[in-house]
Amino acid sequence: MKKKPTLGIYGFTGCAGCQLAVLDCEDILVDLFNYVDIKVFYEAMSNNEDVANVDIALVEGSINTNKQLNELKEIREKAGVLVAFGSCANFGGIQAMALGDGKWEQRFTRVYGDAKFTVAIPREAQPIHKFVKVDAFIPGCPPSTPQMLRALTQLLHGNQPTYTNSPVCLECKFRENECLLNDGKLCLGPLTMGGCTAPCPSHNTPCIGCWGIIDEANHTSELKLLKEKGFKTEDIIQRFRIFGGSKIVEKVQKLLEVE
Amino acid sequence: MMKKIVVNHLARVEGDGGIYVEIDGDKIKKLEVRIFEGPRLIEALAIGKLPEEVISFTPRICAICTVSHKNASIRAIERALKTNEDEKTYYARELMHMGEMIESHSLHIFALALPDYLGYPNVIAMVDKYADVITKALNLKKYSNKIMQILNGKFIHGENATAGGFGKFPERSELLEIKKEAEESLTFMCAATDIVGGLELPDHLEEDTVFVCCNPADKKYGFWGEELIFSDGTVLPSTKYKETLIERVVPHSFAKRSLYKGKPFSVGALARLNCIGDRLKGEAAKYFKKYKNERWLKNPLYNNLAQAIEIIYCLERIPKLVDILLKLPDPKFEKATRKKGRGVGTVEAPRGLLVHDYSFENGYVTDANIITPTAYNLDDIEKYMANSALSLNKAGKNEGEIAFELEKIARAYDPCISCATHLVKVVKK
Amino acid sequence: MKYEYQKEPELYTPIMMRIISKRDLTSDVRFFQAVPKEEYKHLNLDYKPGQFMMLSVYGSGEAPFSISSSPTRKGIFEFAIRKTGKLTNKIFELKDGDQLGLRGPFGNGFPIEKMLGKDIIIVAGGLGAAPLRSLLLYILDNRELFGRLIYLYGARNIDDMLYKPDFTEMLQSDQLELHLTVDKGNEGYENEIEEGLVTHLFKYVSDIDPKNTIACVCGPPVMYKSVVKEILKYKLEKDKILLNLERRMKCGTGKCGHCIIDYRYTCIDGPVFTYWDVIHMRELI
Amino acid sequence: MRALKLSKKDEIKLYDVLKEFGEVWAPVPKGSKYVYGKIEKKEDLVIHEECILPIIPVKKFLMPPDFTMLKFTPSKYSIPEEDIPTTVVVGVPACDIHAVNILDKFYTTDYVDNYYMKRRERLIIIGKSGTPRENCFCHKSNTSIVEEGYDLFFFDLGDYYLVWVGSEKGDDIVRKGADIFSEEVPKDVSKKFVEFRRNRNKSYINDVDLEGVTDLMELMYDAPFWDEFGEKCLSCGQCTMVCPTCTCFNVIDDLALSGETGERRRYWDSCMFKDYSLVAGQHNFRESKAERLKLWYTHKLKAFIGHFGSPSCVGCGRCIETCPVDINVVTVVEKMKG
Ligand SMILES: Cc1cc2nc3c(=O)[nH]c(=O)nc-3n(C[C@H](O)[C@H](O)[C@H](O)COP(=O)(O)OP(=O)(O)OC[C@H]3O[C@@H](n4cnc5c(N)ncnc54)[C@H](O)[C@@H]3O)c2cc1C
Numbered sequence A: 001m002k003k004k005p006t007l008g009i010y011g012f013t014g015c016a017g018c019q020l021a022v023l024d025c026e027d028i029l030v031d032l033f034n035y036v037d038i039k040v041f042y043e044a045m046s047n048n049e050d051v052a053n054v055d056i057a058l059v060e061g062s063i064n065t066n067k068q069l070n071e072l073k074e075i076r077e078k079a080g081v082l083v084a085f086g087s088c089a090n091f092g093g094i095q096a097m098a099l100g101d102g103k104w105e106q107r108f109t110r111v112y113g114d115a116k117f118t119v120a121i122p123r124e125a126q127p128i129h130k131f132v133k134v135d136a137f138i139p140g141c142p143p144s145t146p147q148m149l150r151a152l153t154q155l156l157h158g159n160q161p162t163y164t165n166s167p168v169c170l171e172c173k174f175r176e177n178e179c180l181l182n183d184g185k186l187c188l189g190p191l192t193m194g195g196c197t198a199p200c201p202s203h204n205t206p207c208i209g210c211w212g213i214i215d216e217a218n219h220t221s222e223l224k225l226l227k228e229k230g231f232k233t234e235d236i237i238q239r240f241r242i243f244g245g246s247k248i249v250e251k252v253q254k255l256l257e258v259e
Numbered sequence B: 001m002m003k004k005i006v007v008n009h010l011a012r013v014e015g016d017g018g019i020y021v022e023i024d025g026d027k028i029k030k031l032e033v034r035i036f037e038g039p040r041l042i043e044a045l046a047i048g049k050l051p052e053e054v055i056s057f058t059p060r061i062c063a064i065c066t067v068s069h070k071n072a073s074i075r076a077i078e079r080a081l082k083t084n085e086d087e088k089t090y091y092a093r094e095l096m097h098m099g100e101m102i103e104s105h106s107l108h109i110f111a112l113a114l115p116d117y118l119g120y121p122n123v124i125a126m127v128d129k130y131a132d133v134i135t136k137a138l139n140l141k142k143y144s145n146k147i148m149q150i151l152n153g154k155f156i157h158g159e160n161a162t163a164g165g166f167g168k169f170p171e172r173s174e175l176l177e178i179k180k181e182a183e184e185s186l187t188f189m190c191a192a193t194d195i196v197g198g199l200e201l202p203d204h205l206e207e208d209t210v211f212v213c214c215n216p217a218d219k220k221y222g223f224w225g226e227e228l229i230f231s232d233g234t235v236l237p238s239t240k241y242k243e244t245l246i247e248r249v250v251p252h253s254f255a256k257r258s259l260y261k262g263k264p265f266s267v268g269a270l271a272r273l274n275c276i277g278d279r280l281k282g283e284a285a286k287y288f289k290k291y292k293n294e295r296w297l298k299n300p301l302y303n304n305l306a307q308a309i310e311i312i313y314c315l316e317r318i319p320k321l322v323d324i325l326l327k328l329p330d331p332k333f334e335k336a337t338r339k340k341g342r343g344v345g346t347v348e349a350p351r352g353l354l355v356h357d358y359s360f361e362n363g364y365v366t367d368a369n370i371i372t373p374t375a376y377n378l379d380d381i382e383k384y385m386a387n388s389a390l391s392l393n394k395a396g397k398n399e400g401e402i403a404f405e406l407e408k409i410a411r412a413y414d415p416c417i418s419c420a421t422h423l424v425k426v427v428k429k
Numbered sequence C: 001m002k003y004e005y006q007k008e009p010e011l012y013t014p015i016m017m018r019i020i021s022k023r024d025l026t027s028d029v030r031f032f033q034a035v036p037k038e039e040y041k042h043l044n045l046d047y048k049p050g051q052f053m054m055l056s057v058y059g060s061g062e063a064p065f066s067i068s069s070s071p072t073r074k075g076i077f078e079f080a081i082r083k084t085g086k087l088t089n090k091i092f093e094l095k096d097g098d099q100l101g102l103r104g105p106f107g108n109g110f111p112i113e114k115m116l117g118k119d120i121i122i123v124a125g126g127l128g129a130a131p132l133r134s135l136l137l138y139i140l141d142n143r144e145l146f147g148r149l150i151y152l153y154g155a156r157n158i159d160d161m162l163y164k165p166d167f168t169e170m171l172q173s174d175q176l177e178l179h180l181t182v183d184k185g186n187e188g189y190e191n192e193i194e195e196g197l198v199t200h201l202f203k204y205v206s207d208i209d210p211k212n213t214i215a216c217v218c219g220p221p222v223m224y225k226s227v228v229k230e231i232l233k234y235k236l237e238k239d240k241i242l243l244n245l246e247r248r249m250k251c252g253t254g255k256c257g258h259c260i261i262d263y264r265y266t267c268i269d270g271p272v273f274t275y276w277d278v279i280h281m282r283e284l285i
Numbered sequence D: 001m002r003a004l005k006l007s008k009k010d011e012i013k014l015y016d017v018l019k020e021f022g023e024v025w026a027p028v029p030k031g032s033k034y035v036y037g038k039i040e041k042k043e044d045l046v047i048h049e050e051c052i053l054p055i056i057p058v059k060k061f062l063m064p065p066d067f068t069m070l071k072f073t074p075s076k077y078s079i080p081e082e083d084i085p086t087t088v089v090v091g092v093p094a095c096d097i098h099a100v101n102i103l104d105k106f107y108t109t110d111y112v113d114n115y116y117m118k119r120r121e122r123l124i125i126i127g128k129s130g131t132p133r134e135n136c137f138c139h140k141s142n143t144s145i146v147e148e149g150y151d152l153f154f155f156d157l158g159d160y161y162l163v164w165v166g167s168e169k170g171d172d173i174v175r176k177g178a179d180i181f182s183e184e185v186p187k188d189v190s191k192k193f194v195e196f197r198r199n200r201n202k203s204y205i206n207d208v209d210l211e212g213v214t215d216l217m218e219l220m221y222d223a224p225f226w227d228e229f230g231e232k233c234l235s236c237g238q239c240t241m242v243c244p245t246c247t248c249f250n251v252i253d254d255l256a257l258s259g260e261t262g263e264r265r266r267y268w269d270s271c272m273f274k275d276y277s278l279v280a281g282q283h284n285f286r287e288s289k290a291e292r293l294k295l296w297y298t299h300k301l302k303a304f305i306g307h308f309g310s311p312s313c314v315g316c317g318r319c320i321e322t323c324p325v326d327i328n329v330v331t332v333v334e335k336m337k338g
């Protein structure tokens, strides 16, 4: 019999939703455990190896402490293919929404006072690619089941996962929704990587961008459009930032320059 | 002889944590549940945001309690900005909450805790021997995910529910499907409750404690209310959470702990059943009567059984909710009438009392406080762990065996580590 | 509307071939020989030089590849494939005997009928030597049907030159006038291979009869403009300059849209276009 | 071609007749718009007075947004067995029928696309001429009248519909519904019909001038306004999704977890996306948004004439209604005309 591919699922700072999304694949969960040799998956099993030598490592969460950083480096060393799994790992997630504003210490003090850390030195949230080479990424907050299974299957069979380089609007139109932008709502669909099947606009609620910013996002034009619709510049930029993480930092700079 | 027990990674819990214990003879020198999750500073990030933004991102605190966070933040914001809650909206939110309760409890019972008691490393390893139970349990979990998907848009982190109502109410056909499956799942869940009820639970850790949960209106069972109810009989308005559940800072630790009258307390399914379980009706009441005993008040390991009974409660409640929803017309979206004010939203997350508390000025958040159940439970978790470690040590158990039992306690509480935004426990070496 | 269906082989359903041999041409280009499996032997898979096929690898997708073999050597399909991404990585993992899906042939190919009796100039750059090899072999196998044969080939460097042993051997042949060059570094091959861009080889091309000559060009996108400029110096008629182009393709049948240029589909109306087309259609080169 | 009468009082019986032929689909409201939805009760089959242009046009029946084109194992690719129901779409406006005619040509030229053919053969189109909407400009794109491509076509002439029979299938329907489709067309029908047409022609609001746009496309190819549009474009791809004559697709392979089987999916793509013309080695033939917009407008206003004799814009106005930043046939033509 062919050797089973080995898999490690690691979680850093985040909501653990990406790991949970794996457990949410109820239909194939048993198959998954049978087909793959899962070495690490803290959320689901107790016989874990600390950091294991694996063919594929799925890394969830952003890096928020130096302890995590060291562990990430070890995971990198021991992984064949390292995958940034979900929005936090990919661009920092919501905890990175204020990245680059220089006020992290201030926020930290607000929540934790002046106490000192000793076991782990906290740091501002960063996506994993800031520290190690990432071979593939699966976007999503959390990744949708079909998208995740597709990517995982591709990885397990030695393929690069196909990544959706089209905005949410594509799937929004597949689902025959009226465009919320035209309805005066602050929808981030055009700026956001697709693959989620547009659940939010399909429920009349605007996309908030949780899948992360798509390569070609035209923030300048969307900002202008939303201003015409009566939104305030600060509000729009704030919204861009909530799920923009590390990807929006430079763009915001440019947007503000134009303003 | 000095024993050191270190569990580097707490497994089968949500988030990244560990346990560190030093036992010296009959004394615990140090016992810490450590949380390695980095600080996310969600409350600080909430400042300056608009209500709908807070409702979108605070549920990202935790994937498994996402709906509870959503409902808590919505309740807080609607109270702060004086939005009326329409009847249909109210019940749809309740239905959505049930989805999360079942999902979280079933995941916890079947996939995370049961392997402990039956001696397996994970749920999948149990498949050979317990194929039927596992298949049905996975179906139940899938079903509960479907409820959340239909009501909230996605299983995890949906955006459909927000302050003022829903983007889209479920279709009739979807509701009927939800109802049908609830009725079908009930038999399985009753049988499964007997499996959980039949497990032998060790008594070496037992000690009395206080339980607290939300007090639903009209003496009903339920998952939210404007009051807190304690197992000692006290009832208080939930806005008084701060004065009652006093937060304190532990030296060398960033875990803000809370004490009730100077003592640790527990929240969660067991707390709810201990405080308001006598309000249950139907099958849930039958099972509650069948299994409730004195030890429930002092042994957290009964939490799993309490969760099982709560799933029965939900499965019985869902068809009724569906019937109500089918009768009500889709309401218009309710607009907030104020831009300023403070509101506290208390709900029962699967793991217990969850508080969201926001203040607004000009429509933007000026202050935010979120306290999660795991933060409330932490002192009690450590208390029971200390009891357990001491008695097991006395009984001559080795480090590995003690560690396993301690992990079991942690898992009984189903701690949700990413949830515990306050919880960055730091240990000096 | 008449409801007439496309006959067998169905347009989008690949048939299966087996790899019978492979060898490395350069560090990232590999040469494959494949034959259709027995059950497909009855199908007519005739093709023309310049046509391409859609190759599929199990579970890894499909992409267009020029046929590098000549129809004169029947039964075996040859491809020269560069490893550049998802599908081609997988193709490189294939071993002898492994299966490969195939659809086609597609595209117009070179207009052989119009080329008969003519002098032919072939200009290849890089991987462009793959489709042009088909034409080259075809002409060599039917040598008497064509006039002069001039072949200019430029690669980035010595290691990137496709079919290098074949070409260096052909340098001795009296069947064609062959000139090779590399952009940089011809150490060890100073006698056979020049240094400089492929356009620089035109200095060897003389005594061209513009009425009776056809030029065929294939190479990377950046190469066409400069090569065409050189060819135009010989006063060739615009429809006698043939360019084999590349575009993104998903179907090969003019339906997926990706290869469209103005109103023409590269997969149907191309990949061989004339310089006349270039003048009339924007975006071609 | 035959014309019959369907009295409005019999309209309610139409559903039962059509149901005999397959699933009945018609515009149903969704938010402030319409979509083609499956009709389950006869009361839900509403024939509207004005032209209804559902968000996604008839093409969704002929080429679904996302479907499995092949199943495969390591040694065989095969077309999945699928049961495609016969679908009767009711209330299709003339422009959309023109679009179907264009699709018919497109999918059968050079090669026949069997996936299309299978669905086309099972599609019954019941057209309806209605009052033009704000953005309609089919009177300018020569698509306001349709001569072929439908099975039945309805005109609202007051208390009855005049029903043209356009195909054998259409004929089968009127025979089946003999008790509601009457051969006895009122005497004044021609007068009423002419009146209807005249009123309809007068009620257009959008008066975009398409005169000479084909040549203008060529002349204005390098005009700077394309870059202005490029800067505005959100690349959301909505225009291509809603346009009844956009057909581009992508193909992707999915394996089952075990790796033992898999399927090849085909789903709509858009030329507004960056990867559309990207090839190996990262060379992109249409790097900028302006280049991609030009491609689309070339295709809508010019290129198809070369291929099929008419442009591929049928004047439905969907792009006008949909594009959030107002890049559409009208604004582009206005720019071209200076
Ligand atoms: C007519 C024609 C003939 C070709 N002949 C050859 C040949 O003989 N040898 C060779 O090595 N390559 C040839 N190519 C290029 C070859 O198709 C690409 O190298 C190949 O598609 C890369 O696929 P990939 O999955 O490995 O790369 P990725 O970059 O992962 O590509 C992903 C997808 O993009 C599309 N794509 C990417 N590049 C191209 C491209 N250049 N052309 C069309 N679609 C592309 C494909 O649909 C592919 O499935 C030819 C292309 C065309 C159009």
Ligand code: SF4
Pocket (backbone or CB within 6 Å): A168, A169, A170, A172, A173, A177, A178, A179, A180, A181, A182, A187, A188, A189, A190, A198, A201, A207, D236, D238
């Ligand atoms: S609603 Fe949002 S996602 Fe949908 S098309 Fe409009 S902008 Fe795009």
Ligand code: SF4
Pocket (backbone or CB within 6 Å): A168, A192, A193, A196, A197, A198, A199, A200, A201, A206, A207, A208, A209, A210, A211, A212, B159
């Ligand atoms: S917020 Fe946007 S990206 Fe996230 S799931 Fe909703 S539609 Fe998709």
Ligand code: SF4
Pocket (backbone or CB within 6 Å): D239, D242, D243, D244, D245, D300, D312, D313, D314, D315, D316, D317, D318, D319, D320, D329
């Ligand atoms: S280009 Fe616009 S108006 Fe013309 S057919 Fe397409 S969507 Fe309709």
